[in-house]
Amino acid sequence: MSGDEEEGLRKRKMLLEEDDDDKTTKYEEEKSKEAQKSHLPIENAKPIGKPIRVLGKGKGKKSHFEFFEFNGMKYTLEDSVIFMPAEEGKKPYTGIIKDITQGNDGYVSVKGQWFYHPEEAIKINGENWKPCDSRELFYSSHCDYVPAEAVMHKCVVHFVPKDKELPKRKDHPGFIVQKMYDNVERKLWNLGDVDSKDIRKKEIDVLIQKTLQRIGEAVGDGENQMENEKNLIKE
Template sequence: MEMKHRKQKKENAEESSRIKENELQWGPEHSARPIGKVIKITNKQGNEKCHYERFKFRGRKYGLISFEGSVILFSEDASKKLYVAIIKDIYVQGKKGYVKLKVHWFYHLEDVDKKYVRNWKSKDSKDIFYRFHRDEVFAESVKDDSSVYFVPDNKQVPNHGFIVQRVYNTENKKLRKFTFESW
């Protein structure tokens, strides 16, 4: 009986190992792919970039659609909230390069040092701050699309999506009201 139990345990371990191995494999079919025609080609120091309006990843399409092209990105730290960003550029560098995104970041309240936020109180967990920072990320870091609404204080807030009513400048560490005049 004990032999049979050991044999079953060994078979279960081997099956578990095969499943983990399959989960860890990452091939081209798991990568983001550009969609459509190249809209622009840039060439800086021999590094040609082909720019696109859209890409597809995990069966979903994402793109550059003004401020509607916002996405939720995985955080490197699982204990932190997911990141929110607007897609500003989609490109592939080189012939077999990965799809990369240039994104414009938003901050959650906990991403800002409390002494710079002062007395401001968040009305909702959907409140985020516009930030003057762009960065490049791999398209595979996209978790989902999202809606981001820029709403001045005197306007009605939508029931869904993220809300931007403040702008956070990381250089001078100032938080100010968002207005269309200041935009």
């Protein structure tokens, strides 16, 4: 997206956080001005199909969908995607689409469950983790709603438990997750070390199973994984 589009998206995100009667009108005016300046068509993400549920009443009423479309691409719940960064110069965000909603204003928002780049995850002592692999991400339970237009494209995230070898980069491109990060407690766990009573355990098991079905039980890079584990111990 161009700088003008990014600025328009930033303004819409700010409006999502407001709660006044004029927010739709304000956004329409801002979007029209941006489009006129950049000569871009006014285009928004659109839900596909009928709502799977409708919650709330009046101005707070929201319809929830399984799919939406933006820039010719179809997205669905549980897709892993890349999101445009909120600030210039920042890395794009990576997350899983957990909810797709449309309010009375007609605009579509998505709930992203975020991954963290190791260097973005903060330790208890205020420092950051160092990545062991350029593909590495940390899984988290941190979620936010953002405009659906922030979605840039789909991506692949491999959830690889500690006892499995990492997939070879050339055969299975994509991100790698072996750790879960708690952004509140600022702690890090191996995927397999999450307590069986923890509600997140079931989510992680499903994601690991999907990965193993996609890439096979054990492929490549075992030596690299051992080196990664040594580096983590040093941390």
